[in-house]
Each structure stands twice: as structure tokens, then as C-alpha cells.
Amino acid sequence: MIKEKTETLHTIPDNESVDFGELKNSLGFLVRIAQVKIFKEFYIAMADTKLKPGEFSTLWIVGLNPGYRQGTIARSLNIKPAHMTKLVDRLVRAGYIERVVPPNDRRSVRISLTIEGQEFVNDHRAQFINFHISERENLSDDEYKQFISLLKKFNNLGSAQ
Amino acid sequence: MIKEKTETLHTIPDNESVDFGELKNSLGFLVRIAQVKIFKEFYIAMADTKLKPGEFSTLWIVGLNPGYRQGTIARSLNIKPAHMTKLVDRLVRAGYIERVVPPNDRRSVRISLTIEGQEFVNDHRAQFINFHISERENLSDDEYKQFISLLKKFNNLGSAQ
DNA sequence: TAAACTTAGTTTACATGGAAACTATTTCCA
DNA sequence: TGGAAATAGTTTCCATGTAAACTAAGTTTA
Helix, strand or coil, X not given: CXXXXXXXXXXXXXXXXXXXXXXXXXXXXXXXXXHHHHHHHHHHHCHHHCCCHHHHHHHHHHHHCCCEEHHHHHHHXXXXXXXXXXXXXXHHHCCCEEEEECXXXXXXXXXEECHHHHHHHHHHHHHHHHHHHHHHCCCCHXXXXXXXXXXXXXXXXXXXX | CCEECCCCCCCCCCCCCCCCHHHHHCHHHHHHHHHHHHHHHHHHHCHHHCCCHHHHHHHHHHHHCXXXXXXXXXXXXXXXXXXXXXXXXXXXXXXXXXXXXXXXXXXXXXXXXXXXXXHHHHHHHHXXXXXXXXXXXXXXXXXXXXXXXXXXXXXXCCCCC
């Protein structure tokens, strides 16, 4: 039901036209909004997996780098050690990952995918790639490439990598 | 739970050269890394303010839009209502913001900066703008502009706004 | 006008993620 | 050799942020 807007006696405006000033050009603000948007899309696209972005990324990376130390994986994904412990706990409980303490350095923990984990990643590879495609949304192919390239440069991740 | 393998694992590499596969081109991953980096820089640049990014942004926006409803400010910054309540609580306790319940709609809460809050924002305006400049780091002026422009487009925030 | 509905914000209960302290192991070096 | 330092991961504790339930107020409609 659309109401005809009869202006009431608000001396102070409160439509949604908020003035952002410099904030509208703030990299931090814009990146945060983008982050929120992408995560929301991830949760829709990957809903059936019941996984969070960090968990899926971890499975992905462990699949490509089996037997690496937990801490190495954590650093590569910018996940803090304390958090990684819990995240891996969940993935172990889910049956996707196994921990092995190697005898030559019993401080460390090496992680790899279980058979189940490998199957899981295989079965969701396409879904994950498609999610990345649908992420593009408002950008043309060229703009998307440019965007990715600038992000890498900003993050000090050479486009070579 | 944790297995001890006698089989040698030292054949498995564990330098920091992790293979990212498709993840290295993942918008979500790259945006998250950028976010972490920018927040870290914010906390260094704005350390003396003792404020978090969301709190500073809120002060900034309230300064530009005094007397707007708390919910309007929350929506504009993508902050959830429940969180906004606590965030504004903190800013009220700090003496920067005041709440007013207008008689014509006593459900709503209109917020504005106190004198102290106005002074605070004035005193830190330059610092905030400079932070945005230092954010650029690895990007040329042109690349930075392009980056901002692509972020806006991605976020559906027309460059008009 | 009264009941149903909608809107605004707060409270509650919980999950996430991080810092600091801790345990266990390995390396360094006097 | 043995004590100090370094390294790897875990545990504990806390702050942050969210969903869902809730309170209060305003609007619609029969």
C-alpha cells in the first residue's frame, strides 16, 4: 500500500538521503561495504555446504597443499592461530580434515583432506567458481579484471602470483 | 584423535610458498585481505582517538546529518540496529553524541553531536583525510581513482552520489 | 474506536574471532 | 650438557556483532 507523502512537520529531514561527505570516497568504507555484499552472496550461493568463507577457503587451500603445517595455512589466509585451531577443529569434526603430528617435529601439526574432504571439494569446485563469476555483477569483464588487478596491487600480491 | 605417523613426512614441503589456485583471483579473498590491511592502518593512524572505524564513521556522518534517526544512520553505514544501539551507547558515554526522542514520533531516536563531539570531529578531520591518503600506498593517483570508482560501481553506489 | 499490523529501537542470548597466557617441543650456545 | 630462547599450537578470557524476542509507539482498517 503506497501512501501519499503529505509532508509532516519535521523541521529535521530524515529521508534516506544521507550526506556522506568524504566518507563516500573512503577506501575503508567502500571495501567494507563490498565485503558485506560478497559475504552475503557467498552465504546464498554456498548455503548447502553449511560452511563459512574462511572454512571453505581453508579446505580449498589444504586440498592444494596437503600436509602443510596448520600455521602456514593460517598465515597464508590471514587467519590468526587461535582462530585457526577452532576452525580446523570444526573441519575435523565435520570429517573433512585430518591432523597429523609428524615424529620429526612434534610441536607442529600437518593437515590434509580426508577422502570425504577431497570429495567435498571436488563436488563443490564448480559451485565455488560460479560464485566468483556471479560476484562480478555490475562490472564488465574488463572492469572486473582491472578490479582484481588493483586489489592485488593494493595488497602487495604481485599479479605474477 | 591426533595420529602419530611413523612414515616420514619431511618429504612434504612446508616453506611459505602456498598454492592458492583459483583463490588468488577470488574477489572475496582479495577484498578481505584489503579490509584487514586497511583496518590495521586505521588503528595505527587514529590510535589516539581510541575509536574503531565504525565509531569514527558514525561521528562523521552524524556531524554531517545532525538530528537524523539512529536507524537511518545505521542503514546508511550498513550497521545492524542491535549493534548501532551499543555503538551509540558508547559514543553517548564518551560524551560525543546525544539522543533525543522527538514528541511527534516517540518510537524514534534522533541523534546529534554534542559540542564536545563537534570539536572532536573538527580536531580529527585532517587526520582522517590524511589516513585516506596514506591508504593509497602501492597505487598511483590514477590507479587509486580507478580503484575507488570500481568499488563504487561494484557497490551500486553511483559516482554521482 | 478497537484490533491488527507496522515501525523503531532495545534486550537477551549466543557465536565469532583475537590477545595473552600456557603447554610442549626443539634449537641455540655457553 | 643444561638452561635460555624460540617455535607451534591450544586454552582461556574477553570484546564485538548478530538474530530473535521483546517493548513501546504509531498507523491502518473494518
